[in-house]
């Protein structure tokens with residue numbers, strides 16, 4: 001008989017392209033992540049995303065040749081998402097920019113790694129993409145550690161790039177992986 005801990009560990013994380021019908025869950029999860037106030041440059045009251053907007057992005061990204069929008073499901077529930085936004089100009093087509101987020105209550109259980117691994121695999125098999133890039137707050141140690149473990153390197157560090165409401169500054173790391 002499985003122990004509860006083991007049962008939790010083997011619950012499969014399913015990664016797949018997002019569907020139009022996932023838009024409401026994705027936008028709600030993104031908004032909850034923004035409300036944590038720590039990980040993305042947008043404050044919740046600056047975010048204008050709606051279910052329709054998200055559905056349009058999911059549709060467009062998953063029909064573009066160099067973009068993708070994927071979600072992670074556990075027990076049928078969306079627990080995370082990742083977007084790869086490919087450049088839309090001749091000189092930038094080969095670069096896909098990554099944004100990833102995981103529901104707070106399931107962090108630390110492999111969902112972020114699974115999303116990143118799926119995005120990297122997809123990018124490696126894509127004939128246009130040659131590089132994945134991302135921006136991350138330097139103090140987001142969890143995210144930085146994950147990216148480094150997957151082979152991303154720091155290409156640049158923008159000091160005091162962001163200013164918090166209390167006046168303090170935060171640094172931006174530019175990270176990338178050649179695929």
Ligand SMILES: CC(C)(COP(=O)(O)OP(=O)(O)OC[C@H]1O[C@@H](n2cnc3c(N)ncnc32)[C@H](O)[C@@H]1OP(=O)(O)O)[C@@H](O)C(=O)NCCC(=O)NCCS
Nearest residue numbers: 039100101102107108109110111112113136142143145146
């Ligand atoms: C960053 C994020 C996507 C990682 O997803 P996750 O599901 O928590 O990560 P995983 O469980 O797959 O862990 C992957 C790695 O992250 C790091 N990590 C996970 N939890 C950690 C913690 N509490 N402290 C430090 N590092 C941690 C480890 O390197 C871990 O690898 P390991 O399991 O071999 O130790 C997720 O924490 C998140 O959504 N954070 C808020 C939004 C965000 O920061 N997005 C990225 C903006 S650039």
